[in-house]
Amino acid sequence: MTAVFRFLSALLVTSTLAAGLMTFGAAAQNTDDPSVINPDEGAPGTMPELPIPPESGDEGPMVRPAPDADPEMPPEAFGGPLMEGEEEVDETMPEDGAASTDLAEPAEKQPETLETLFAELKKTGDETEAKRTARKIQRRWHESGSATIDLLMRRATQAMGHKENATVIDLLDQVLVLEPDYAEAWNRRATAHFANGDYGKSISDIEQTLAREPRHWGALMGLALILERTEQDKKALEVYGEVLDVYPALKSAQDAVGRLSEELTGPSI
Structure with a gap:
C-alpha cells in the first residue's frame, strides 16, 4: 500500500511539472502580453545594454568652435597676450630640465x-x-605689482578667451581706474575694441599703450x-x-x- 501511494504521488508531481512547463512555454511565445517580461528588453535589476560609441571620425554632426573671423590676423597683433594656465618656462634651464654643467657659465647671472x-x-x-x-x-x-589688478587681468583674459568682449572691457576699465599707467591694460582693451570692430576706440587705446611703452x-x-x-x-x-x-x-x-x-x-x- 505504501509503495502504491509513493508511485501515485510521484506520478502526480511529474504531471504537475509537465503542465507548468507547457504553460510557461505558451506564455513566453505570447509577446503581446504586457505582463510577460521579454528578456531582450531587460529584466528588473539587470544593466541595460549601452550603445557602442562610434569609431573616431564617425561621431556625426557636433558643435565646433567657429574659425577665426580674420585668419590673416597675425598672432603677434596686440602682443598675443599669455593665456591663463600657459606653462611658464624657466629660461635659465636647459630644455631637458637638467642643471647646467658648463664650468664656464658664471655662478650668478646679472639680472635682466x-x-x-x-x-x-x-x-x-x-x-x-x-x-x-x-x-x-x-x-x-x-x-602689475598688484594682486587685485592681476586677478582682474586674469578674469579679463578668461573672458577674452570666451569672446565676452563686454565683460573684458568692463574688467579692464576697473584695472585702469586702479592703475592708469599700466600699459598692458590699455593694450588689452585695445584688443577688445578691435574684436568689436570699433577701430576708433582701439586706436585710442593703442596710443595710450604706446605713450607708456x-x-x-x-x-x-x-x-x-x-x-x-x-x-x-x-x-x-x-x-x-x-x-x-x-x-x-x-x-x-x-x-x-x-x-x-x-x-x-x-x-x-
Whole structure:
C-alpha cells in the first residue's frame, strides 16, 4: 500500500511539472502580453545594454568652435597676450630640465632688465631665440605689482578667451581706474575694441599703450593691421617698419613689409 501511494504521488508531481512547463512555454511565445517580461528588453535589476560609441571620425554632426573671423590676423597683433594656465618656462634651464654643467657659465647671472632684453631682441637674428627673448619681455609687461589688478587681468583674459568682449572691457576699465599707467591694460582693451570692430576706440587705446611703452610691438602690429583694413597701406608700411626696428626677427612683420612694399611700388626686377 505504501509503495502504491509513493508511485501515485510521484506520478502526480511529474504531471504537475509537465503542465507548468507547457504553460510557461505558451506564455513566453505570447509577446503581446504586457505582463510577460521579454528578456531582450531587460529584466528588473539587470544593466541595460549601452550603445557602442562610434569609431573616431564617425561621431556625426557636433558643435565646433567657429574659425577665426580674420585668419590673416597675425598672432603677434596686440602682443598675443599669455593665456591663463600657459606653462611658464624657466629660461635659465636647459630644455631637458637638467642643471647646467658648463664650468664656464658664471655662478650668478646679472639680472635682466627691460633695457637689456630689448637690446638683445634688437640684435638677435635667429627667430627662435628672438621669440624666447620676446616672451621674457611680455612677462615683464604682465607684472602689475598688484594682486587685485592681476586677478582682474586674469578674469579679463578668461573672458577674452570666451569672446565676452563686454565683460573684458568692463574688467579692464576697473584695472585702469586702479592703475592708469599700466600699459598692458590699455593694450588689452585695445584688443577688445578691435574684436568689436570699433577701430576708433582701439586706436585710442593703442596710443595710450604706446605713450607708456613705445616699444610695444604688439600694439604697433595692431595699429598697422587697422591701417591696412582701412586702406591706409602706406601708413601701415611705416608702422610695420617701426615694429622691425624694435623686433627685427618678427616674421609676420617682415612678411607684411614685403607684401605692402610690392603692392605700393610693384615687384622688384
